[in-house]
Amino acid sequence: MAAESTSTPQSRRERPSKPALTREGIIDTALKILEDEGIGKVTMRRIATALDTGPASLYVYVHDTEDLHAQLLDALLGRMAPVPGRGPWRKRLHAVLSGYAGVLFAYPEIARMTVTTHPSGPHYASLVEAILGLLSESGASDEVAAWGVDLLLASVTATAVEHGSGQPHGEGTEALAALAANIAALSEERYPRTVRLVDQMLSGTAEERFEWGMDVLINGILNTPRPSSVND
Amino acid sequence: MAAESTSTPQSRRERPSKPALTREGIIDTALKILEDEGIGKVTMRRIATALDTGPASLYVYVHDTEDLHAQLLDALLGRMAPVPGRGPWRKRLHAVLSGYAGVLFAYPEIARMTVTTHPSGPHYASLVEAILGLLSESGASDEVAAWGVDLLLASVTATAVEHGSGQPHGEGTEALAALAANIAALSEERYPRTVRLVDQMLSGTAEERFEWGMDVLINGILNTPRPSSVND
DNA sequence: AACTATACACGAACATGTTCGTTACGAACG
């Protein structure tokens, strides 16, 4: 399998009866299918059919589904609104993170992959760079920003995925609380706080909670120094 | 499919030649296979074989793989060390969250599911209850704790999953930074901060970063009031 | 008792991701 080699697989057919496959072509095709038919149709077989080949051929260029999804997400990130050039850093950081979450929210199936495999590509790197810049502007030290960007993205990802996984908004959170309530209803003695706070746990719109969550993270990052024994 | 009905499927065979299936039996069998053979072997077919039936039979009792995994995780949570009874609340909260993360870390395949489907069951509910208790002890208001527990669990989950998805420790984070570095190496002009901070982003052990992340979240939760316009 | 409704049990079939082995072709070499 050449998918992990440092050089791009290079078709050697001078004039093949069919155009040679390329990684870019596969990703572009997948993106097209995503837009036209939805994420559920982005299968290896569907892509292969569109490229007039067999699914096994794709593995020369794409390591696996996860690799493909990572590339798709990066392409989608490329469509995010650019970072606002002016305004308070916090507001702009919110905008960036919300934009990112919005993409994840729109494509939960792809987003879920993000938890374990970060997208790679220029647009994701731009996102990281933008966040680093805004954290710097907030006054955070380099050390804190370096760790903070990772934590921010992980947490925002998880939250966005959670809220994007249900059909109505907030389904993810409601599922959590509803299930907890089911259990709690059986034993208020055992879960007194949960029973008491169920309504609170269900309150707020996904957007409100997300905004709050971002602030929690930002405030926490700005006020939590890194362990001083960590060496570079 | 009866898996979502309010009543537990109840076999009506007086004395079937084979013992009737039950949800508990399926989960127990899956847990046994998990322990003996690893997560990769916990398949519907493997479970069905162990129960002397066919995989399709399982769907009467288990909605899907995700449902099964949620139950498995709840069972695993039941093996967590109990919440320390004494000591500073922050230390105890760390212990609880670390314990939770440890379970996720050990079973990344299951953990990944947690991002979209929360485990349900008594042990997970106990976890929620414990965190609520500790947040209360920290002085956080009920409103903040109600939202905070969700954010804490989501973030800790994402972080644990990220670090549990690679083989060596920290692989997840290294992948992020390594990939960013690859891109950055092509254009220091375009990603100045990323290039400058790559080493910082790679620094620290997974444990150190996790500990810091928990503190970020805790500090943020304690210092970020909820929007006051939210109604219950 | 006969008939009807219900639901567990589960095989057959299908969709999907992926691996393995084979073929064909171009580059490199003698």
Add this chain to the structure above:
DNA sequence: CGTTCGTAACGAACATGTTCGTGTATAGTT
């Protein structure tokens, strides 16, 4: 030019999750 080597292309096969339809036993009804 002939031969060897490396690799793109990709069919066959396999593993897995899941759905659909059928059979059968039991409960409910007349």
